[in-house]
Amino acid sequence: MxxxxxxxxxxxxxxxxxxxxxxxxxxxxxxxxxxxxxxxxxxxxxxxxxxxxxxxxxxxxxxxxxxxxxxxxxxxxxxxxxxxxxxxxxxxxxxxxxxxxxxxxxxxxxxxxxxxxxxxxxxxxxxxxxxxxxxxxxxxxxxxxxxxxxxxxxxxxxxxxxxxxxxxxxxxxxxxxxxxxxxxxxxxxxxxxxxxxxxxxxxxxxxxxxxxxxxxxxxxxxxxxxxxxxxxxxxxxxxxxxxxxxxxxxGPVTTASHATGPVLVPLEPVSAEDLRDIILEPVHEFTPRARRESRPPPPDLLAQLDAYGAEREAEEPAPAAVVVEADPDQLWSLVAEVVAGEGSDYKPLATLYQDFQLRARIQGLSRNVLELGPFHRMLATIRAGLDRERSESEDWKQAQAIAATLPEDVQGVFLLLARTALDGETCPGDEALARAYGTHSLGRARRQLNYLEEREVIVLQETPLGRRVAIVGLGWQTA
Missing domain, CATH: 3.40.50.300 (P-loop containing nucleotide triphosphate hydrolases)
Structure with a gap:
């Protein structure tokens, strides 16, 4: 003992x-x-x-x-x-x-x-x-x-x-x-x-x-x-x-706190008139300097690109408006570039979407060529490891339909589980789940498995060889 x-x-x-x-x-x-x-x-x-x-x-x-x-x-x-x-x-x-x-x-x-x-x-x-x-x-x-x-x-x-x-x-x-x-x-x-x-x-x-x-x-x-x-x-x-x-x-202790208890100290005799002069001594108030005129913040880069395009159109009017149609393969490539960016797994969705809009404007596309919702689903699909051809399959559309019923922050985790179950691979580890959830905390990522099971979209099974996940309604399961 x-x-x-x-x-x-x-x-x-x-x-x-x-x-x-x-x-x-x-x-x-x-x-x-x-x-x-x-x-x-x-x-x-x-x-x-x-x-x-x-x-x-x-x-x-x-x-x-x-x-x-x-x-x-x-x-x-x-x-x-x-x-x-x-x-x-x-x-x-x-x-x-x-x-x-x-x-x-x-x-x-x-x-x-x-x-x-x-x-x-x-x-x-x-x-x-x-x-x-x-x-x-x-x-x-x-x-x-x-x-x-x-x-x-x-x-x-x-x-x-x-x-x-x-x-x-x-x-x-x-x-x-x-x-x-x-x-x-x-x-x-x-x-x-x-x-x-x-x-x-x-x-x-x-x-x-x-x-x-x-x-x-x-x-x-x-x-x-x-x-x-x-x-x-x-x-x-x-x-x-x-x-x-x-x-x-x-018993006694070796160390002591910085704070000390109250100790009685004798009062020093000081006349009331001297105390009045000390306590009520006038305070010199300084006149603050006038503030400089605040300048408006510079517009962001997307606004500058839009303004530049408008000036060029005003200076050199085109004979006919040219509309650049968005190529699905081109959109997929732009989102894939965003996913491949350094630290993208842990950046907020709004930051990633702004990055995509900037890339789209540089290639001559409208900044609203892809709305935030479809962008998020495409982003999660690419992170899950699917290519463009497989993302159009009927099986994957069913998985996306289930994901659409979940909160946005866990859709990426569900789609990652769905892709590994569709391919019969082993269940993703804690680090992969954390990246899909956008967190560095492995414990928080693990809790999303229990949340998805409570929502009845997966069945979680702990085995001596590791975790196994089955997707409810689709019949897929990890190895």
């Missing part, structure tokens, strides 16, 4: 926590402000720093000092996008890096989005990287609130979903959640209920004491004892701690 000393019991004996059991059963820490939660978390992180990979979600920047002693990587989220944080979450698991996600410099909305993106990236890591990780979330009521607040519903859903995945489904993926909160009443119940180990600190509100007593299996009248706990004292219960409620005083 690998255990660490968390502190001392009432009789002075060491109180240990079983680390493998903790990784399997998760931990909930509760206590009002000043009860010693951060001290407890720091003790836990210091004692396990050399034993297991750690990830700290730090809303106040209290734990960045771990980097100086234990080599944790500190990620400041103020200059990071959600996509980069999601990718960072996957890479952290691949390289088994201990990380402190510092959310101190961003507002509440971005804190929820950043934490949700990072945790989702860790959750979606490939199975080969499911090493055990201790994921510590301080002030968990911010990221898994029981009710709405000042943040948007979208950010709250993203963060709450990530926290739910961490506590409810994270065990099989090696994610061991340790969440700390000031108010149990403000923490979502489905998140708190998944913890099997509890450390309950000083609490004064009746509703929080009642919930803490229920979690520890104590009688309601015994809940009053939570008010008498000193700073750094917690009632411990759980398979990794103790089979019966036990008082533990948390």
């Amino acid at each position: 690998t255990s660490i000393v968390l502190g001392q019991g009432r009789d002075g004996s060491d109180t240990c926590i079983d680390l493998p059991e903790l990784l399997a059963t998760r931990l909930l820490v509760q206590g009002n402000s000043g009860s010693g939660k951060s001290h407890l978390l720091r003790r836990l992180l210091e004692q396990t720093a050399t034993l297991v990979q750690q990830v700290m979600i730090d809303p106040e920047g209290d734990f960045v000092t771990l980097a100086d002693h234990y080599g944790h990587l500190v990620i400041d989220v103020e200059d990071q996008s959600e996509a980069s944080l999601r990718a960072a979450g996957e890479r952290v698991r691949a390289h088994r890096a201990s990380v402190v996600l510092n959310l101190e410099q961003v507002e509440a909305e971005m804190q929820l989005r950043a934490a949700g993106a990072f945790l989702n990236g860790m959750f979606e890591a490939p199975r080969a990287h499911w090493y055990p990780v201790l994921v510590v979330v301080d002030e968990a009521q911010l990221f898994a609130p029981v009710a709405g607040g000042d943040t948007s519903d979208e950010a709250r859903r993203l963060s709450l979903g990530a926290m739910t995945n961490l506590m409810c489904r994270g065990r099989k993926r090696g994610l061991a959640g340790v969440i700390a909160t000031q108010r149990l009443a403000k923490l979502a119940k489905n998140v708190a209920a998944e913890a099997s180990n509890f450390l309950m600190g000083r609490t004064f509100l009746d509703i929080d004491m009642a919930r803490a007593a229920d979690l520890l299996g104590m009688e309601r009248r015994a809940a009053e004892s939570f008010r008498d706990l000193a700073r750094g004292q917690f009632m411990a219960l759980g398979p990794a701690l103790s089979r019966r409620p036990k008082l533990v005083t948390i």
